[in-house]
Amino acid sequence: MADVVLVTGGAGYIGSHACKALRAAGYLPVAYDNLSTGCREAVKFGPLEEGDLADRARLDEVFAKWQPVAVMHFAALSLVGESMKDPAKYWRTNVLCGLNLIEATLAAGCRNFVFSSTCATYGDQDGVVLNEDTPQYPINAYGGSKRAIEDMLRDFGASHGLNSVIFRYFNVAGADPQAEVGEQHVPETHLIPLMLDAIAGKRPALTVFGSDYPTPDGTCIRDYVHVSDLVDAHVLGLKWLEAGKPSRVFCLGSGEGYSVREVIARSREVTNREVPIIEGDRRPGDAAKLVSGSTRALQELGWTPQRSALSTMIADAWRWHQAPEYES
Numbered sequence: 001m002a003d004v005v006l007v008t009g010g011a012g013y014i015g016s017h018a019c020k021a022l023r024a025a026g027y028l029p030v031a032y033d034n035l036s037t038g039c040r041e042a043v044k045f046g047p048l049e050e051g052d053l054a055d056r057a058r059l060d061e062v063f064a065k066w067q068p069v070a071v072m073h074f075a076a077l078s079l080v081g082e083s084m085k086d087p088a089k090y091w092r093t094n095v096l097c098g099l100n101l102i103e104a105t106l107a108a109g110c111r112n113f114v115f116s117s118t119c120a121t122y123g124d125q126d127g128v129v130l131n132e133d134t135p136q137y138p139i140n141a142y143g144g145s146k147r148a149i150e151d152m153l154r155d156f157g158a159s160h161g162l163n164s165v166i167f168r169y170f171n172v173a174g175a176d177p178q179a180e181v182g183e184q185h186v187p188e189t190h191l192i193p194l195m196l197d198a199i200a201g202k203r204p205a206l207t208v209f210g211s212d213y214p215t216p217d218g219t220c221i222r223d224y225v226h227v228s229d230l231v232d233a234h235v236l237g238l239k240w241l242e243a244g245k246p247s248r249v250f251c252l253g254s255g256e257g258y259s260v261r262e263v264i265a266r267s268r269e270v271t272n273r274e275v276p277i278i279e280g281d282r283r284p285g286d287a288a289k290l291v292s293g294s295t296r297a298l299q300e301l302g303w304t305p306q307r308s309a310l311s312t313m314i315a316d317a318w319r320w321h322q323a324p325e326y327e328s
């Protein structure tokens with residue numbers, strides 16, 4: 001049997017794309033998911049083990065059954081705004097469940113762990129180049145919870161020999177170019193899918209969250225990276241660990257920043273349709289600008305993003321939005 005990788009959150013947006021990439025690389029991805037925000041139909045490239053990360057007995061059972069060579073940990077709550085309103089939910093689900101998973105991983109004798117972290121751990125650092133050495137000062141509970149797991153991984157690395165690759169993603173966008181899987185959050189909160197729904201008439205309009213940020217056009221700037229490129233980096237991260245290389249942090253972004261208004265303008269060009277917009281207030285917890293200044297993944301992992309041009313990401317997302325599987 002192929003080597004098994006346990007993919008927590010394998011029924012979610014990024015986890016389902018990771019399962020596809022792992023399968024293509026010769027691994028058997030076993031998705032572990034409670035289907036709270038993910039969907040059963042997205043688990044197409046290996047088996048689904050339904051379970052909650054809070055359930056240690058269920059985790060132990062799944063580890064014993066599949067004996068994975070590595071864990072890829074995507075399962076989390078990840079809404080910045082919600083984390084500001086209900087921090088306990090984030091500390092409980094992301095941090096306590098993360099600890100549970102790390103302990104189950106170690107108890108099963110597995111030592112390779114790939115973790116989804118985020119540029120939200122940096123907070124709002126105007127003018128600072130964001131790379132792996134930049135100090136992290138999260139401004140929302142979501143970012144705080146992710147930084148806590150990063151700290152845990154370092155501690156368990158020192159104490160128990162847990163080897164980890166931590167990926168700090170910037171804004172993940174796009175969809176599988178074959179449209180087998182795509183972005184399908186319920187509820188959807190992300191800019192590009194909401195905008196495409198507004199373009200398609202499935203929502204009345206896109207609300208622009210704030211136009212008084214200290215940026216050239218007043219809207220927030222983000223660094224968008226294609227989900228297929230992102231998961232390719234995960235396979236490289238897994239091979240890094242399998243080769244016995246040391247625990248390492250990598251930022252994953254395109255290095256290009258686009259404002260909300262620039263994304264809207266590009267979507268107009270790609271879809272050749274108007275984007276109905278409403279000017280709204282700022283969303284609590286949003287940093288003005290988050291753009292990766294790192295080339296470490298390119299240099300050390302040999303990562304070569306193929307589809308992270310903004311137009312390509314929007315075009316792939318638009319194709320997915322028109323696929324029969326997509327439901328808004």
Ligand SMILES: NC(=O)c1ccc[n+]([C@@H]2O[C@H](COP(=O)([O-])OP(=O)(O)OC[C@H]3O[C@@H](n4cnc5c(N)ncnc54)[C@H](O)[C@@H]3O)[C@@H](O)[C@H]2O)c1
Nearest residue numbers: 009011012013014034035036037038052053075076078172
């Ligand atoms: N989407 C982005 O732009 C982005 C950016 C930075 C980091 N991330 C991180 O990437 C990871 C995946 O994000 P996504 O956009 O695919 O989210 P998602 O909501 O689509 O996927 C998360 C999956 O985890 C599952 N899950 C949640 N809590 C669980 C629990 N307690 N037990 C078992 N399963 C559980 C959900 O059902 C879902 O399938 C998250 O850790 C997120 O913080 C995402």
Ligand SMILES: O=c1ccn([C@@H]2O[C@H](COP(=O)(O)OP(=O)(O)O[C@H]3O[C@H](CO)[C@H](O)[C@H](O)[C@H]3O)[C@@H](O)[C@H]2O)c(=O)[nH]1
Nearest residue numbers: 078080118119120171189190191194207208209220260286
């Ligand atoms: O309806 C919307 C939705 C979003 N935005 C704006 O668009 C930008 C991108 O917002 P997203 O919600 O698409 O993404 P976030 O930047 O909030 O969050 C993403 O990136 C974060 C790091 O910045 C986290 O990692 C998080 O998990 C991930 O979803 C932000 O400026 C936001 O204010 C709008 O104007 N209107």
